[in-house]
Amino acid sequence: MSFIHGYDPDTMREIVDPAQCKERLAEIGEQRSLVSMLERVWLLKVLGETEEALTLSEQSVRFARMAGTRKDLLRARILHATVVQARGAYAAAHQELTTCAEEAEGQGWSALAAFALQHRGRVSFDAAEYEDARSDFKRTLFLRQESGAPESQLQNVLLAIDLCDRRRAQTAVAS
Structure with missing residues (x-):
């Protein structure tokens, strides 16, 4: 199921249904798989809960580093960078995304x-x-x-x- 219903034509931000995102967050709960952690990070980010998203994204990067593949780690780092971006730290996000892309x-x-x-x-x-x-x-x-x-x-x-x-x-x- 896609939670993205389109993109804002002026900001490129995802258009989501907040109620649907909150419902999915409740479904996921505190699951500790990397996939569920990354999904929770994204949902928190699009809901504007950037403090909680940042904490969880840092945990997901550590988790991916210890138990995931290189691709898993890159996905977690990219998502972490998007949370950093959402918090307005553009230079840090840009640097991390550059390293990931390379x-x-x-x-x-x-x-x-x-x-x-x-x-x-x-x-x-x-x-x-x-x-x-x-x-x-x-x-x-x-x-x-x-x-x-x-x-x-x-x-x-x-x-x-x-x-x-x-x-x-x-x-x-x-x-």
Whole structure:
């Protein structure tokens, strides 16, 4: 079941039903599997519970480091970086996502590299660095095409590129 009902056309934030997210949080409870921990982190983040999400994301990174695969650890680190971003620490999030993207690309994990780059693009977008964001989204599009991603994922990236172009144009007109 997807909790994402779309993306805000101005911020690129996920549009979710808070009641549905809270219900899922209650279902998961305090399960300790890495998958359930990561899902809880994401749900807390989209609900705006960033303090609790940060604590849990740090735990999930430690858990993945001890008991998971390299891919598991990268997923946990990427999600942790998105929580850091949600808290406004763009430089720290950007650095972590850069490291994750480089490692994923070095391993040939195109889909995971695209995931990291998409989020790094969102960090740049939030920091009003639209050219950097556009560059990351373009690379994400290429990697998603390379990995055979579904059309819906490609469309989301194309919309992000278009939004960056519009923001760059607005910024140029304003200055």
